[in-house]
Amino acid sequence: MRQYILRRLLIAVPSLLGISLVLFTVLALAPGDPFAELVTNPNVPPEVAAALRAKFGLDDPVSVRYLRWLAAMAQGDWGFSFVSRMDVDTLILQRLPTTLYVIGSAQVLALLIAIPVGVFAATRPYSIFDQIANTLAFIGFSLPTFFTGLLFILVFSITLDWLPFVYTTDIKATGIRWVIEQVRQAIMPVMVLGLFQAASMTRFVRSAMLDVIRLDYVTTARAKGLGQPRVIVKHAMRNAMIPVVTLVALQMPAVFGGAIVTEQIFRIPGIGSLLISSILSNDTPVVMAVTFVFACLVVLFNLIADILYGWLDPRISFR
Numbered sequence: 001m002r003q004y005i006l007r008r009l010l011i012a013v014p015s016l017l018g019i020s021l022v023l024f025t026v027l028a029l030a031p032g033d034p035f036a037e038l039v040t041n042p043n044v045p046p047e048v049a050a051a052l053r054a055k056f057g058l059d060d061p062v063s064v065r066y067l068r069w070l071a072a073m074a075q076g077d078w079g080f081s082f083v084s085r086m087d088v089d090t091l092i093l094q095r096l097p098t099t100l101y102v103i104g105s106a107q108v109l110a111l112l113i114a115i116p117v118g119v120f121a122a123t124r125p126y127s128i129f130d131q132i133a134n135t136l137a138f139i140g141f142s143l144p145t146f147f148t149g150l151l152f153i154l155v156f157s158i159t160l161d162w163l164p165f166v167y168t169t170d171i172k173a174t175g176i177r178w179v180i181e182q183v184r185q186a187i188m189p190v191m192v193l194g195l196f197q198a199a200s201m202t203r204f205v206r207s208a209m210l211d212v213i214r215l216d217y218v219t220t221a222r223a224k225g226l227g228q229p230r231v232i233v234k235h236a237m238r239n240a241m242i243p244v245v246t247l248v249a250l251q252m253p254a255v256f257g258g259a260i261v262t263e264q265i266f267r268i269p270g271i272g273s274l275l276i277s278s279i280l281s282n283d284t285p286v287v288m289a290v291t292f293v294f295a296c297l298v299v300l301f302n303l304i305a306d307i308l309y310g311w312l313d314p315r316i317s318f319r
Helices: 002-029 036-040 046-056 062-074 088-123 128-142 145-159 176-212 216-223 228-250 252-266 271-280 284-312
Strands: none
Touching: 002 062, 002 284, 088 128, 088 176, 088 228, 088 252, 088 271, 088 284, 128 176, 145 176, 145 252, 176 228, 176 252, 216 228, 228 252, 228 284, 252 271, 252 284, 271 284
16 A cells, blocks of 8 residues: 555656646746736835846746745745745645635535435435436536536525624634634535535436346345345445545546636635635745645645545555
């Protein structure tokens, strides 16, 4: 197992290097100057702006700047934010837990909905439950997160006044009241992301289960006298989860993309909103670091998916 994980990590290194090279080149060639306001400000001498550009190497060739950035990243130096006036790694670590909390909760919610609904619909194909589940899944998958987010705010915040629509990390309450407020403000963004993911997962779980329950070994299990719940849970469901794990891993870029939109709607102080604000202010060190963190998280989730394959299907070898 250790050798397998080590090999996968070594394979991921060239991928991350290629991603970082493309991202850095695109950002370096994109229009915009982080020191544009200093240049146009009459109170700032031109030599000050020139000195800052020379300090950060903005006038150097792209290849030289990339190698300098790569060497700094290898030493743990993620750069300096031009706008926030602080180290990029400190800025990201302040916001990353909030994003992972929202995304992780949404993924758990999606799995808790998709797996039982998809399995139950597959065991009763073309029933009323199956038709209702398919209809709701199509509706949920067709609605973008920004629409459902605004709809949730309109219904649960403005009309019913049940939930806050602005996420804040500065909650004055303490103890159990603090926990309750944290849960209340996370309900809507988690529901928006979770229901969107659950809609596509439900269809996938149903399709995977329909393929598995028709196989010979499932028929044999039933012929041996095993009950339907045991046949489904112990024999069919485990093999059906293999393509579902693949779907969850491959959907992580879409989840992070949806999180960026959701964080903007609910004013969540995560790395998604940090990415948008950094793009608007041409804060390229932050944009580069955040997008690279997204790439690393996607590679990590794919590695976790590969490990889960071996647990779900013993025929898969880690050698």
